[in-house]
Amino acid sequence: xKMSPELVSLVRAMxxxxxxxxxxxxxxxxxxxxxxxxxxxxxxxxxxLVVHVSGLAAHTRDMRSHPEVCLLVTAxxxxxxxxxxxxxxxxxxxxxxxxxxxxxxxxxxxxxLAMFPxxxxxxxxxxFSLVALVPTSARLVAGFAQAMTLxxxxxxxxxxxxxDA
Numbered sequence: 001x002k003m004s005p006e007l008v009s010l011v012r013a014m015x016x017x018x019x020x021x022x023x024x025x026x027x028x029x030x031x032x033x034x035x036x037x038x039x040x041x042x043x044x045x046x047x048x049l050v051v052h053v054s055g056l057a058a059h060t061r062d063m064r065s066h067p068e069v070c071l072l073v074t075a076x077x078x079x080x081x082x083x084x085x086x087x088x089x090x091x092x093x094x095x096x097x098x099x100x101x102x103x104x105x106x107x108x109x110x111x112x113l114a115m116f117p118x119x120x121x122x123x124x125x126x127x128f129s130l131v132a133l134v135p136t137s138a139r140l141v142a143g144f145a146q147a148m149t150l151x152x153x154x155x156x157x158x159x160x161x162x163x164d165a
Contacts, residue, residue, distance in 0.1 A: 018073050018074070021071045027059075051112075052131070054125075059088070069095050
C-alpha cells in the first residue's frame, strides 16, 4: 500500500512525538487496558515501541502470560476536531521482554530515557523490565471515514522514511 506523505507524517508524529498510549492485554481471560508511557525507536532497522514496566503491574504479568498485545496512540485532541475524527493508530504487537544482557537493551533504554529522562532512577529497580513491542500490523484512522489497515512492512516503511510507504 502506498501512503501519502501526509499520512506518513501523521503516523510518524503519533509514534515519535506522543508519550502515552493505551495498552491492551489479556487479563484473566478478559480484555484489559492500561495507560503506559512509551518510546518509539528504530533499532537494527526495525520499528520497536518500548515500554518500561513494573513487575507489580497487572499488564506486566499479562504480557508475560500472553505476549500478544495492542497499543493505541492518538493524536493530540483539538477543539476543531470532533472526537470521532481524532486521528489514531492501533498497533497489534508481540511483547518481548528485554534482559539487560540483550544486545539491544542499551539502545532501547537510551530511546526510552530520551523520551522520559526523569525515569532514569527506575532503571535501578529490580522489578522493572524493558519490553519491546514489535508491531505485527496497524489500523490507522486518519480522520472521519479515513481508516486503513497497514501491514507491518507498510508501517515499517512509513516510520523509516522509506518512500515505499
